[in-house]
Amino acid sequence: MDYFLKxxxxxxxxxxxxxxxxxxxxxxxxxxxxxNFAHGEVYMIxxxxxxxxxxxxxxxxxxxxxxxLLSIVAAVVYSSAFGFTIERLxxxxxxxxxxxxxxxxxxxxSMILQNFxxxxxxxxYLSFPSYLPELPFLLPVREYINSTQLIILVTTSxxxxxxxxLIKFTRMGKAMRATAQDKxxxxxxxxxxxxxxxxxxxxxxxxxAIGGVLICSYMGQINYYIGFVAGIKAFVAAVLxxxxxxxxxxxxxxxxxxxxxxxxxxxxxxxxxxxxxxxLxLxLxLKPDGILGKNQKQKV
Amino acid sequence: xxxxxxxILVLAVAGSVAxxxxxxxxxxxxxxxxxxxxxxxxSYGLPSVNAARLVVEEVNAKGGINGxxxxxxxxxxxxxxxxxxNTAAKLVSNNVMAVIGHICxxxxxxxxxIYNDSKIITISPSATNPPLTQSGEYPNFxxxxxxxxxxxxxxxxxxxxxxKLKKLAILHDKGDYGKGxxxxxxxxxxxxGIQVLLFEGVNPGxxxxxxxxxxxxxxxxxxxxxxxxxxxxxxxxxxxxDKGMNLPFISDDGVKDNTFIEVAGKYADGVYATxxxxxxxNPMAIKAxxxxxxxxxxxPGAFFLNAYAATQAIVNAIQKAGSTDFAAVTKALRSExxxxxxxxxxxxxxxxxxxxxxxxxxxxxxKYVELKK
Numbered sequence: 001m002d003y004f005l006k007x008x009x010x011x012x013x014x015x016x017x018x019x020x021x022x023x024x025x026x027x028x029x030x031x032x033x034x035x036n037f038a039h040g041e042v043y044m045i046x047x048x049x050x051x052x053x054x055x056x057x058x059x060x061x062x063x064x065x066x067x068x069l070l071s072i073v074a075a076v077v078y079s080s081a082f083g084f085t086i087e088r089l090x091x092x093x094x095x096x097x098x099x100x101x102x103x104x105x106x107x108x109x110s111m112i113l114q115n116f117x118x119x120x121x122x123x124x125y126l127s128f129p130s131y132l133p134e135l136p137f138l139l140p141v142r143e144y145i146n147s148t149q150l151i152i153l154v155t156t157s158x159x160x161x162x163x164x165x166l167i168k169f170t171r172m173g174k175a176m177r178a179t180a181q182d183k184x185x186x187x188x189x190x191x192x193x194x195x196x197x198x199x200x201x202x203x204x205x206x207x208x209a210i211g212g213v214l215i216c217s218y219m220g221q222i223n224y225y226i227g228f229v230a231g232i233k234a235f236v237a238a239v240l241x242x243x244x245x246x247x248x249x250x251x252x253x254x255x256x257x258x259x260x261x262x263x264x265x266x267x268x269x270x271x272x273x274x275x276x277x278x279x280l281x282l283x284l285x286l287k288p289d290g291i292l293g294k295n296q297k298q299k300v
Numbered sequence: 301x302x303x304x305x306x307x308i309l310v311l312a313v314a315g316s317v318a319x320x321x322x323x324x325x326x327x328x329x330x331x332x333x334x335x336x337x338x339x340x341x342x343s344y345g346l347p348s349v350n351a352a353r354l355v356v357e358e359v360n361a362k363g364g365i366n367g368x369x370x371x372x373x374x375x376x377x378x379x380x381x382x383x384x385x386n387t388a389a390k391l392v393s394n395n396v397m398a399v400i401g402h403i404c405x406x407x408x409x410x411x412x413x414i415y416n417d418s419k420i421i422t423i424s425p426s427a428t429n430p431p432l433t434q435s436g437e438y439p440n441f442x443x444x445x446x447x448x449x450x451x452x453x454x455x456x457x458x459x460x461x462x463x464k465l466k467k468l469a470i471l472h473d474k475g476d477y478g479k480g481x482x483x484x485x486x487x488x489x490x491x492x493g494i495q496v497l498l499f500e501g502v503n504p505g506x507x508x509x510x511x512x513x514x515x516x517x518x519x520x521x522x523x524x525x526x527x528x529x530x531x532x533x534x535x536x537x538x539x540x541x542d543k544g545m546n547l548p549f550i551s552d553d554g555v556k557d558n559t560f561i562e563v564a565g566k567y568a569d570g571v572y573a574t575x576x577x578x579x580x581x582n583p584m585a586i587k588a589x590x591x592x593x594x595x596x597x598x599x600p601g602a603f604f605l606n607a608y609a610a611t612q613a614i615v616n617a618i619q620k621a622g623s624t625d626f627a628a629v630t631k632a633l634r635s636e637x638x639x640x641x642x643x644x645x646x647x648x649x650x651x652x653x654x655x656x657x658x659x660x661x662x663x664x665x666x667k668y669v670e671l672k673k
Contacts, residue, residue, distance in 0.1 A: 003518050010510035017507055115338070123342035124601075125531050127563045143517070143543045149510075219507050220538050221531060221563045225340040229505040261511035269512045270474070270501045 006144055007265040008258065013149035015250075015257025016156040017218070020211035021234035022241075022249040023159055024204035030244035031180045031200045033099065037106040038086055039208055040231020041113035044224060046079040046209030047216040048121060051128055058129075068131035075209040082113075083205025084198055092194070095183075110228075117224035125223045128216040148218045155214060159207060160250050167246065172199060180244075233276075240280055242293025251291055255279065328371045329364075329624055331356070331614065332391035334411065335403030335426075339378035340505070341529070343559065345403045347600050348425050348607035349374055352400050354591050355611035365618050377402055381410035388414040396420060397624040398614050400607055405429030406476040416440045419626040421633070423614055425606030428553075429476050430484075433650040440626070442633055442651040444606045444613065444642060448477070451552055451574045451658050452484030455525070458572070458660045459485075460492045462671075463548055465523040467495045469516045471536070474501035478528030481552045485525050497521050504532055513539045516547070523547055529554040533571075534564035541567050548572065556661055556668060557602045568663045576642075577659050578670050579605055584612075585641040609640035609656075613647075 021043055028036045050071040057067040090109050094102045135147040167173040178186040179196045187193050215230070216222045233256065241252025256276055263275035283291060333352045335345030356370045364370060373394045377384040384407035391399055392414060398421040402408040408427035415422045416438050423442045424432075430447040432438065459465050468489055472482035479501060486496050498519045502512055513536065516524060524540070524547050526533050533555045540547065549571045556575030561568045579585040588608045592600040614629075616638040621628035637646045637655070645655040661668040 003514070006514045006517075007511060010508075010514055013510060014508045118338065118342070123338075123346065124559055125343070125534075125563050127565055146542050215507055219535055220565070220567070221534060223340065223531065225505070226507075230507060261514075264511040265515055265518075268500055269471075269503075269515070272503055272506075272511075 003265070007261045009145045009149075011258035011261035012254065013145060013153060013257070014261060015237075015254035016149075016153040017211075017215055017253075018230075018234050018237045018256055019156045019250045019253035020152060020159070020214065021208060021230055022238040022253050023156075023163060023246065024207040024211070025231075025234055026238040026241070026243055026246060026249040027163060027207075028200055028204045029238070030246075031176050032091070032095075032197055033180075033244075034091060034102050035106065035235070035243075036201075036204070037103070037231065038090075038109040038113060039204065040227030040229075040234070041110050041117075042079050042082055042086075042205045042227070043208040043212040043215075043230060044222070044227035045082055045113065045117065046075040046205075046212030047128065047222045047226070048117060048212075048224075049078040049209070050075040050213040051126065051216070051222055054129065054131060064131055065133070071131065072210060072213050075213050076206045079205045079209035079212070080202045083201040083208075087198060087201040092197075110231075114224055114228065121224065123224070125221050128220055128222045130217040130220065132214070132217050148214070152214050152218060155210065156250065159210070160246060163203075163207075163246050166203075172196070176200060236276060236280055239290055240283055242290025245290070245292040245294070248290055248292030255291075327368055329368050329618065330371050330373060330394060330396040331611075332373045332375060332394065332396040332399040332401070332420075334375045334377055334384070334387050334391060334399055334401035336379035336407075337374070337376040339380070340531075341379040341404060344426065344602050345376075345379070345401075347602055347604035348400060348403065350592060350596055350600065351425075351588070351604050351607035352611045354588065354595065355608060355615065359615055365615060366622065370615070377404075377407045377411070379404035379407050381406045383407070384411040385414060387411060391415075392418045392420065397626075398423065398629070400425065400610050400614070402427060403603070404475075404477065405432065405480070408432060409476070412438045412441055421614065421626065421629060423610040425610050426603040429480050433652050436650065438651070439630065442610075442613075442647050442653075444610045444640075444645065444653050444656070445553075445576065445603070446657050447652060448480045448552070449484050452481055453488055454658050454660065455481075455550055455552070455574050456485055456488035456492060456494075458574075459489065459523060459525070459550060460494060462660075463523065463550075463572075465494065465548065467497050467519075467521045468523050468525055469498035469519055469521040470496055470500075470525045470527070471498075471512065471516075472501050472526070473504040473528030473532055475504070475528065477554065478526075478552075480527070482525065482527030485527070502532065504528065507535075509536050509539050510543075512536075513543060513545070516540070517543065517545055521547065524549050526551040526555065528552075530557050530560035530563065534560055534567065537564055537571060538567045550574075553658070558599075558668070559601075561663055561666055561668070569665070571663045572671075573661050573663075573668070574658050575661050575668070576606070577657050579642055582641060582643055584639065588641045605641045609642040609645060612640040613638055613645065 053071040053074040090105045175191045175196045179193050237253040237256045238249045241248030259275045259279045360369050375387045377387040388411035403426050405427040428448045430449045470482050472478040551573045553575040556573040617629045617632035620632040642656045660671045
């Protein structure tokens with residue numbers, strides 16, 4: 001039982017890592033129906049920005065909490081600028097073209113960003129210092145969960161609730177939902193869809209940046225390639241939960257995390273990915289739109 | 301418009317043919333350098349390129365080998381077997397007579413057949429998968445690093461005689477290199493009477509290994525062996541220590557890299573790793589490292605000296621053979637001893653290096669220290 005509890009908590013922590021990236025993925029998909037493959041790279045760039053900012057700031061002798069705060073702000077600003085620019089340059093010109101074009105453009109952007117960081121920074125793995133506080137009350141139970149895992153879990157929950165409120169109850173959220181339903185109609189009734197889509201990308205990238213800082217702190221390392229692996233898993237989680245649905249992304253991530261850790265714990269880590277994809281296939285057979293996905297009829 | 305396009309195409313094809321013909325200038329010795337130069341394992345491949353460049357520059361500055369200058373062809377395989385075949389085909393079409401590379405065992409294996417068919421000598425600075433030499437299938441293959449089984453044997457002896465561990469968990473990254481090492485440690489350990497309670501592969505690159513770390517804790521072992529590279533090793537060590545587990549951690553030369561200590565920081569202390577014998581007192585190695593620093597501005601990375609020695613060995617063999625003929629050069633590689641950055645080396649009949657081997661290291665106060673036997 002004790003072992004099960006340990007695995008379950010590990011799975012929860014792992015799920016919240018996936019969720020942190022899956023949220024941005026699913027949000028962008030929900031509004032513009034584009035699988036933004038560059039999302040993982042924006043997350044990685046967020047991590048790098050925080051690493052560089054954190055290095056400068058702690059060299060200046062600022063206190064650790066301030067360093068953490070300012071590096072997160074820097075990561076959010078820089079990644080958002082990336083998200084905004086990517087959408088303007090790579091997706092907007094293709095908005096009325098077949099959907100496949102934008103998808104390929106997304107894959108291209110993902111490769112460009114990876115190689116940009118490889119060339120501009122380094123091909124090496126770098127140590128990522130943890131600026132996150134060590135919560136003393138967790139020390140006795142550190143076999144079960146540690147501070148960083150708890151911080152990631154709490155952040156994920158806050159972001160999920162925040163995004164749901166943003167989309168359901170604000171003016172911008174209403175415009176987003178209108179854009180998601182029908183771009184042309186939304187435009188006719190006066191929604192500035194260019195602005196809405198830009199805001200969507202900026203928010204998605206900001207979330208990716210926060211994810212980058214937290215997850216890199218947890219891993220203790222960063223490399224230009226981390227966005228790819230994380231992006232794939234987060235994508236699976238988002239599809240599992242029903243892509244486009246905010247709570248769905250979180251639920252899907254947790255299911256993925258639990259499946260992987262319990263599968264590893266009781267069977268073998270050799271088949272970790274196999275467990276994840278068996279669950280994905282089962283759910284997609286039973287519910288093709290994902291667990292919380294809406295069944296959308298294709299418009300003919 | 302179509303005609304214009306056609307004309308451009310014709311010109312382009314003609315141009316490339318002319319270019320290819322121009323490249324076949326006689327009087328140069330063409331040597332390829334192949335390995336991971338991009339991708340997540342680029343840090344293992346790029347140092348070899350620098351090593352080859354340094355040796356070749358020096359040889360060329362002295363007038364080349366028997367009057368012929370060396371020309372390098374650098375090709376990337378991203379450490380992927382499916383890319384490596386293309387890399388090999390490209391080097392074959394460049395008419396290289398030898399290749400320094402490839403870096404990863406899987407990629408090396410997939411490229412070797414192509415080189416063998418074209419009678420191109422291949423010297424890898426880092427591919428340690430045992431069958432590459434021991435199968436006897438590749439008479440064109442040499443390496444300036446000891447194979448994995450030498451490492452695994454050393455690691456097992458160390459675990460049994462020095463650490464005196466009884467129950468092991470062995471993890472690997474499912475790759476040719478990591479699993480090869482893990483399989484052998486398992487085999488030798490079981491022969492030596494050590495119980496292997498956990499033997500599993502994990503996904504390389506995953507952000508979180510807490511599940512498998514829980515499993516290690518649950519298995520009740522007194523030591524962990526890791527077969528694989530340093531990014532995963534540092535995550536495993538960190539997540540084990542974060543959970544309050546202080547088991548001895550023994551790994552391979554994929555972890556015996558200063559990047560591991562830089563990344564894992566305080567978590568690295570106490571970790572054991574087998575790695576190539578220390579060459580820091582070898583004057584040629586000191587010069588090679590200094591040259592690297594002068595030319596490229598930083599410390600050389602993994603397998604730099606192995607690649608440096610590989611290039612020196614091939615240069616020496618061509619010199620001794622007096623030609624670039626396959627049979628003559630391979631004979632010279634096997635029979636002649638040469639002073640290199642790794643010490644005085646030669647190669648045995650199967651292509652494994654003689655005169656250079658492995659030692660056990662431990663991270664102590666942020667540095668790898670060689671443990672004397």
